[in-house]
Each structure stands twice: as C-alpha cells, then as structure tokens.
Amino acid sequence: MAVRLPGRVRRRNVAVAPALGVSVTALYLGIVVLLPLAALIAKSAESDFLTAITAPQARAALIFTVVASLTVSVINTVTGLLVAWVLVRDDFPGKGVVNAIIDLPFALPTIVAGLTLLALYGPSSPLGINVAFTRIAVVLALVFVTLPFVVRAVQPVLESLDGESEEAAASLGAGPLTIFVRIILPALRPALLAGAGLAFGRSLGEFGSVVLISGNLPYKTEVASVHIFGLIENGDPAAAAAVSVVLLIASFLLVLALRLLATRGTGGGS
C-alpha cells in the first residue's frame, strides 16, 4: 500500500537523477543518432538535389522499392494473419517450435538470409525453382525478413479476444465467415496495420538479403538501398545522400504515422 511521502524527501532522492540522465541521454543520442544524420542531410544539400533524385536510375530504384515494399506488406498481412490465427486458435504437436521459429528472420543476419534463399530458390536449387535475378527474388527476400512483424503484432491481440462477441454473434445465427469479417477483423485492424506498416518500413531500407539474390540489375531489380550503395561506390556521396534523404523522409513519416495510429488505437494516452 502506498503512503504519501512528504514531498521534500521524495524529491531529494530523485532530483539528481533526471539531470544526469538527461545529459547522458542527450549526449549519447546526439553522438550516435543526430550527428551522423545531420552530416548526411548537409551532404545532400551539396548535390544538385532535384537532379539526383529524379535521375532515371534513381527514380526507377525508388519506385521499384516502394512497389515491392507495398506488395510485401500486403502479402505479409494475409499470410501473417493466417499464421497468427493458426498459432493462437489451433493446437497441434510442435506448435511451440513453429512459434519460436517465427522470430528466425529477426535473429538471422540479412546476408545469411539472402544466402539461404539463394541456395534453395536460386540457380543451384534442388527443387528446380530458380528466381534469381528477377523481381520475384526481391519480393521473396523482403517477405522473408519481414515475416515476423505482422504475426507478432497480431498474436497478442488475437489472444486477448475473449470470444464473447463471437459467441453472441454465432448464437444469433451468423456464419463463421461473417463473424470473422465483422467482428474479428475490425478488432485486429490496428494490429494488422501496425505490423504491415513495420514490414513496409523495413522493406524500404532492406539491403543485405536482397543484394545476393536479386542481381541488382539497374531498372529491373535494383532497390533503393543498392542504388545508394552504388552511388557511394561511384564516388558520388552527395547524390547518394540526396536519395538517402528521400528514403529517410519516407520511412520517418511512416513511423510517425504508425505511432499516431497506435495512440489512437489504444484510446488516447500513451
């Protein structure tokens, strides 16, 4: 049971900490996060910004990246929901193992992810499936690395549904599909959007898994991050910075949108 302490005593022990904490946090974040990004933005100003970002190859890379990322988000929304559903609502031997595996793409280095996909779905595939150097390869790699996002976002929400509304609807004669579409989906919508948004954001910037299997063909399978990498190696860091800023703004806006969505979804305060 809490006791109301005299304000003077409480403040004494806590007063020093915030000041120190603020300075440490500010210094750490400043050095690690803000300074490099500031240097990047300054560098982008050195370039002919509009020319750099509207250059044909840059434009192609950016558009392809956005389209691929959207595709991946959609795919993951459907499959992620499916997997989460089965993990929560179904029971079978080995479910725990499957549940643990879902996090594998997160724990695996991206270059290893690319290599494993290349082994199975590339030129020396034992299954005879070779998608290397195609746009499908890019989508495949992105789906792999973003697989956990929707699943993990939906699972807790699905678990917390107590089934009352569903049973009520069933007793009123609604079929399973109706119940799913009208009761369950709306409840899951914030989580689905959040997971899909995270998948989208991650796909926008993904590099390691795509680099091996896509062939990085300009105008065909080159994603924005690879293009930026090429510009750096081309000795044009200013143009690379310009394209990077575009990508940064896009991803940052996305994360902001996700935050707003989340606070709205939980009803206000955070």
Next chain:
Amino acid sequence: MTIHRPAAIPRSLTRRAAVGAGVLAIAAITACGSGSGSAGGSGDVKLALTAYSTPAEAYKELIPAFQETPAGKGVRFTESYGASGAQSRAVIAGLPTDIVALSLAPDVDKLVKPGLVASDWTEDQYKGFVTDSVVVLVVRKGNPKGIKTWDDLLKPGVQVVTPNPFTSGGAKWNVLGAYGAQLKQGKTEAQAADYLRSLFKNVVSQDKSAREALQTFAAGKGDVLLSYENEAITAQEKDQDVDYVIPDQTILIQNPIAVTTTSKHPEQAEGFVDFLRTEPAQKIFAKHGYRPVLRSALDPTAYPTPPGLFTIDDVGGWDAVNKEIFATDGLLGEIEESLGVTTG
C-alpha cells in the same frame, strides 16, 4: 506497510548478468589488444595491401612466398579487396594502406594529388606495372552461341554481362577493348562510338566490380561476359562451366602497383613490390592466370599474343578516354542515360 523483499534468485540472476557483461567487456578489450599486436611479439612489421577484386587468390600464395624470402621475414599482411575505383576512393577517404595494387593506372594516379602516392610512381623499368592480362569474351562451356568476335556481341538476343564502367576498372578495360578493336579493324571513331551504343543495348547487367560480374554470369545470367583473361582462368579453376575466347583484336590490360607515401614501413613495402617482379613471383601470377610483365616468365603457349593486340596508348591514352568516353557527360554517360530512358 511491508517492503517486498526481492527474492534471492532474481537478484543473483541480475548479478550474474552484470558479471557476465563485465567479463565480456574485459574479454573484448583484451582480445582487442592481443588482436592488434602480432603473434610474433613486437618488432613485427605489418603491411596493409589494398587491391582490386580479382587477384585475391594470387596474393594468398604470393604473400607466404614473400615471407619466406629474407626481405619478407617477419612481415605480416592485412588485405582488402574490392572494385578498383571504389578501393581508390576508399584510400582517398582514409583507408590506411601501405601498398595499392589496382586494376588500372588512373586509379593510382588519383592518389597522387592528395599526396598519397609519389608522382614518380611510374618511373621504373616496368612503368609501375606488375601484371598484364587481356580482355576476353567468356562464354558458356562449349560456346553454344558460337561467339568468336566483337561483332558477334551485337547479334540480336545476345545478352552481354559487363561491370559498371563508373565503378569498375575492369569495365573500362572492357569498353576500351571493344572500342579499340573497332579502330584496329580500320573503323573511324564515330563508327567505334556507334558500336558501343549498339553493344550496350545488349548489356543486361552492370555489377559493381569485375568479380561480381563474373559471379552474375556464373549464376546463369547472360550469354557472354566481358572480362579479363585471368578471371576466366580463375573461374575455370573453380569448376565453373565456362570457356573463353580471345578475340583477334583486344587490349592489353596493365595492372599497376605502388607504395603509398603514408606507409609506415616503406622499405618492406618496396621490398614486397620488388619481390612481385622476380621470376618466382611472376610465375605464381602466371599460374593464377595473369600474364607476367617479366619477359622470361611468360610462356607463349599458355598465353598466346593476339594478332591485333593494342594498348591504352593506341586508343589515345587515359586522359583522353577518361574525358571523352568515361566522363558522366562523355560517350558512356550518354549511352547509360539513353539506356535508362528506353529500358526504364
């Protein structure tokens, strides 16, 4: 009011975690310390070699060979391999190195202005070069499409793989090989430029470096790869199913080497470079597919001289071609951009 005393187990776990983190940190620092020093104790010289992407296998044999010589005793090496242009830029950006071994002379010349390489680096009997090679056409085993000449590359449906000329030294050699071959056949400069335009319409991949282009080709993309003779030989050694054709007209690739002015051990670095031009070293290069610069180590049956062999000077020298062909507002810049518009 009772105070909830933390249970014994959680506290020990936290303590264990803290100790674990501390141990890791200490291990890291000691490992760091021991790692940067050499196993042989103080007094060992460490040389950093920065090279282009393809001679890695050769240097893996050359370095131990050097270490057996009196000049190389106790000398340890670190190596970094990557696209020639990118490596050059890395050195300018501060990559510490004692020796640069790159794909083409301009990539070393770029280091002269920032003072990283002496301006007289070409003034020795080998003009600063350590190995030679030629541009070849790498094809699938058995050459199913019957590609033998530069003109065969223009045939409709033939897919050509070559690295990106803006990052890769190898790509520049390829382009100059193609361009110069036209001149050697008696065509005019305008016709040679048209040839390049047509050639690039058939190009399906432009990787960052010569080695990555070989990777792409070996993985199944394209019908023909423009590459160095030594790359083709390496690929065959690694059991890749490729053959190669030396076209009648082709350019002599000359790979430069230089010691940096920032080297802390110039004597040993120079010793290494000198060693690389001795007969045993040149024979090792030859074994890995490079043409020796040392006449006596060159075996004409293994490395026949093409009838229409020409050099960079025959196409105008690096300054001229860099300005007219490889500049972003030069011929290639125009070609790449038009490609972008039509295939975008």
Next chain:
Amino acid sequence: MTDLGLAPDIADPPAGRSRSAAPVTGIGTSRRVRYLLRTLALAWVAALLVLPVGFTLYRTFSDGFGPVVDALTDDWAISALRITVIAVAISVPLNTVFGIVCALLIVRGRLPGRSFLSALLDLPFAVSPVVLGLALFVLYGRTGWLGPWLSEHGIQVIFSLPGIVLATVFVSLPYVVNELVPVLDEVGTDQEEAASTLGARAWQTFRRITLPSIRWGLAYGVVLTTARALGEFGAVSIVSGNIGGQTQTLPLYVQDRFEAFDTTGAYAASTLLALIAIAVLLTMTRLTRHREDR
C-alpha cells in the same frame, strides 16, 4: 508473446481486455477449415523458413564435418568471428546502460520532450543500413565533417573498429529502452518511494529494488540487442573497408567467401551465424515465458 523490441504502444495488447487461458479453438469453424488453415500456414512457414535454413544446414555438412572445420579455422574466419564478437561486446553493454537510463527518464522523469525522444528512438527502425553507413562515412571520413580533426589527432574511425561499433550501436539502440518502458510503467514507483523513506540512497534503491523488478524485460531487451548487433551487414559494409583480418565482420566474411566462389566457406560461416541465431531464439522463447509469469 514475443515482440520485437518495438515501441511499446505498438506491440502491446490493448489494455483492459482479459486474456483467455486456453486457445479458443472454434467460432464454429469446421474441422476441415481448421485443417486447411493449419496446412496453409505450416506450408508457408516451411517453404519460407524451415526449408531454406534446413537446406543450408544440409548443404554445409553434405561433405562431412572436415571441410566445415577447415573453413571455420581459416585465419580470416577466426578474425571475422573475433571482430564481430568484439563489436557486439562493446555495443550491447553500452546500449543496455543507455537503455536503462533512457527508460527511467521516459517513465519516471518529468520531461517536456518525451514524444521527441520517442521519435528519436524510432529512427533506427526507419533508417536503412546503407543510409546509416553513408551518414557515418560523411561524418567521419577523411573529407567529412570531423575528418580533418580526426586525421590531425591520428584517430581512425572509418575503416576501423570504432566505425563498426558506432554503426552497431545505432542499429541496436532502441531495443532495451522499448522493452523497459512498459515494464517500468507497470511496476510503478511504490517500492522505490518506500525505500527512500527508509533512507536508502539512489544507487542502493536502484540496485536492490529497480533492477530486480525489471530483470526479465531487461534480459529480453539485451537478447534482442545482441541479435540485431550480430547481424548487422549493410552499414558495416560501407564503414569498415572490409579489411580481411581487421575490419571484416563475420557477415562480411560470408559475402567475401561467396564472391570468391568458396561456397563451403560461405555456408560454414552462415551456419555458424544461423546456429547463434537459433540460440538467440531459444533464449527469447525461454525469457518470454518468464516475462509472462511475472
């Protein structure tokens, strides 16, 4: 359920709902539908996750243990492992300490700029690794903002370990903070206030009361941080110079071997990384159970 160190409000279930104890297996879905869904889901997971990783493991050991051991005892492989471990061993404690301080600040401090701070912490999720590498390059390179000053003082950041550490710290920054914020929120300040009335100093309170109460969330956050740090590739590609034996991390080594047509070496190193990843997974699973029983 395991979450990915995401910002708390996104990953946590909505407050106020009760959790069902057992899985609700039906809303009247027929057995056939259930089997269908199960098959589809498992097939998807198999095709995407299990088969590729399983096949890689198989390919690695298809010629026996010998070549794998040879590949992993190669000089450069050992160096790559060492460099990776060092980078992680420096980054993770740094981010852990920062994470605790920052989380305490967010939850307990009365900061005006809390949403700005949260936004900053989201940045590592939004920034592509290549963009990060470029930013570090532009800041610490010889011709960068700090370049001349660093050269004058003989400090090498880019193409050396400090650059790798900076990149690794950035990408694995938010995980501990994001794990701790909801935990601290839930635990509340009662015990700490009680301790301070009894005369405990700030550090004592922290060590004996705060730390034990956040132990599982902290451990989980540390595991996530470690996983992310181990796997970093894109930024380190640009910033390290890929100097074999000196700045080539294990993921870079995988790419290096692959490009040298040394598939055995590439697969061996990949398998090592994959096994570490699986160990991380198991730890995550184990810790999740503890977190939920809290």
